[in-house]
Amino acid sequence: MIPLLSTEEFLAKVAPEKTNSYEQQKFLQAASNIIADVQEGGDQAVRSYIEKFDGKAPETFLVSKEERKAAWDKVEDEVIQALQHAADNIRDFHRKQLNNSRMMQADEDVISGQLYRPIDRVGIYVPGGTAVYPSSVLMNAIPAVLAGVEGVYMTTPVKDGEELAPILAVAADIAGVTNIYRVGGVQAIAALAYGTDSIPKVDKIVGPGNAYVAAAKKLVYGDVGIDMIAGPSEVAIIADESANPVFVAADLIAQAEHDTNARAFLMTTSQALADAVNQELVKQCKVLPRKEIATTSLQKKGACIVVGTLAEAFDVANRIAPEHLEIQVKDPLSYLSKVRHAGSVFLGHYTPEALGDYFAGPNHVLPTSGTARFSSGLSVDDFVKKTTYLYYTEEALREAGDDVIRLANQEQLDGHGLAVSKRLEEKE
Numbered sequence: 098m099i100p101l102l103s104t105e106e107f108l109a110k111v112a113p114e115k116t117n118s119y120e121q122q123k124f125l126q127a128a129s130n131i132i133a134d135v136q137e138g139g140d141q142a143v144r145s146y147i148e149k150f151d152g153k154a155p156e157t158f159l160v161s162k163e164e165r166k167a168a169w170d171k172v173e174d175e176v177i178q179a180l181q182h183a184a185d186n187i188r189d190f191h192r193k194q195l196n197n198s199r200m201m202q203a204d205e206d207v208i209s210g211q212l213y214r215p216i217d218r219v220g221i222y223v224p225g226g227t228a229v230y231p232s233s234v235l236m237n238a239i240p241a242v243l244a245g246v247e248g249v250y251m252t253t254p255v256k257d258g259e260e261l262a263p264i265l266a267v268a269a270d271i272a273g274v275t276n277i278y279r280v281g282g283v284q285a286i287a288a289l290a291y292g293t294d295s296i297p298k299v300d301k302i303v304g305p306g307n308a309y310v311a312a313a314k315k316l317v318y319g320d321v322g323i324d325m326i327a328g329p330s331e332v333a334i335i336a337d338e339s340a341n342p343v344f345v346a347a348d349l350i351a352q353a354e355h356d357t358n359a360r361a362f363l364m365t366t367s368q369a370l371a372d373a374v375n376q377e378l379v380k381q382c383k384v385l386p387r388k389e390i391a392t393t394s395l396q397k398k399g400a401c402i403v404v405g406t407l408a409e410a411f412d413v414a415n416r417i418a419p420e421h422l423e424i425q426v427k428d429p430l431s432y433l434s435k436v437r438h439a440g441s442v443f444l445g446h447y448t449p450e451a452l453g454d455y456f457a458g459p460n461h462v463l464p465t466s467g468t469a470r471f472s473s474g475l476s477v478d479d480f481v482k483k484t485t486y487l488y489y490t491e492e493a494l495r496e497a498g499d500d501v502i503r504l505a506n507q508e509q510l511d512g513h514g515l516a517v518s519k520r521l522e523e524k525e
């Protein structure tokens with residue numbers, strides 16, 4: 098089910114796709130055409146792309162206040178409570194990430210510091226092509242609201258112009274989303290980036306999505322900010338002989354069922370475990386509603402390797418820089434220091450990644466496809482900007498002046514030097 102490969106084959110298969118690969122170029126080209134059309138045609142273009150990819154377009158993109166209110170009666174009380182419980186955990190975790198504006202230096206003659214200010218308007222993309230993700234509503238919106246963002250505009254696709262799944266409206270209310278728009282895909286990213294009559298232009302777009310959405314975010318970056326490229330889900334599991342094959346298989350499937358392009362990797366020191374996991378995968382997939390998706394992605398994108406030591410497994414994991422890294426070994430906490438590149442880490446036999454997907458507190462919007470080498474999961478930091486400030490008295494400038502002028506001379510920027518010397522001359 099999940100191909101058992103040699104080290105060489107494994108590394109080739111897990112390597113992230115290059116931006117200039119044929120596949121990636123195809124997504125970028127498609128996204129680029131749609132973005133250009135939405136910039137030109139606004140709402141009308143958005144509507145025609147919805148009709149092309151998602152069936153009938155909804156009458157209005159904006160979900161009305163009445164629809165949002167009515168949604169609460171359509172969701173079971175226990176489900177609402179579970180969402181609220183998850184939201185509390187996510188809020189508690191993210192509140193601790195908040196930074197306050199602070200002074201770095203506060204001497205008599207020199208004051209310097211850093212202001213933290215929220216972004217005014219953000220767009221949050223909640224994927225919806227093949228599943229409904231209320232958890233992604235919470236994960237995207239809660240840190241934005243905590244950071245102080247005033248306009249949190251959510252977009253998500255609906256099929257055939259149908260009403261928004263009520264649970265998404267409930268999650269949006271719990272999280273504090275300002276407006277919800279029934280628009281998905283590239284057209285949603287373009288509308289948020291450039292604005293249309295009915296969808297406001299935002300300053301930054303966050304949230305995961307499929308390869309088209311990821312390509313669109315890449316293309317609009319610069320005109321607006323983006324959080325990261327969060328594409329198809331991934332899990333890499335490091336397991337020793339103490340791991341339970343039933344748990345390992347379940348966790349591989351949990352990511353594989355997201356998408357036929359989802360990636361699930363197993364690195365183990367035990368051949369017996371690798372064999373048992375494969376048997377389990379077959380067994381568990383049989384009864385899975387999304388078995389087609391899961392089996393396709395496990396076969397197409399999955400990979401398993403038997404390594405000599407756990408050190409080797411960590412070396413491989415750091416090369417993959419996976420979105421999620423599970424460490425199902427004896428004494429898991431002692432291995433945390435070995436992790437150099439991963440979006441989020443799950444330690445031990447009783448910490449399935451699904452716990453983080455829904456409930457525990459850390460964010461589930463995470464860098465995929467090797468981008469954890471240089472980027473981090475969504476946090477309150479994504480919704481604030483830092484502005485530094487500086488105050489010098491005349492005396493302080495006099496003391497620093499010669500050094501500044503010397504450096505300006507080296508760059509042959511005489512105007513810069515004059516900005517200092519003119520001030521010091523006047524009093525001499």
Ligand SMILES: NC(=O)c1ccc[n+]([C@@H]2O[C@H](COP(=O)([O-])OP(=O)(O)OC[C@H]3O[C@@H](n4cnc5c(N)ncnc54)[C@H](O)[C@@H]3O)[C@@H](O)[C@H]2O)c1
Binds near residue numbers: 223233254463465
């Ligand atoms: N990293 C995370 O935090 C996270 C969380 C949840 C989901 N995910 C991932 O997000 C992805 C969601 O993908 P999805 O497809 O279900 O939903 P999606 O909302 O990202 O994409 C659906 C949209 O894609 C567009 N589309 C479909 N075919 C197209 C085509 N040929 N050309 C242009 N546009 C097209 C349509 O407009 C459609 O509305 C999955 O890969 C899942 O693994 C990631």
Ligand SMILES: N[C@H](CO)Cc1c[nH]c[nH+]1
Binds near residue numbers: 352420
């Ligand atoms: N595993 C996904 C991130 O890759 C997040 C998610 C949402 N719902 C279920 N899972």
Ligand SMILES: [Zn+2]
Binds near residue numbers: 330352355
């Ligand atoms: Zn998941």
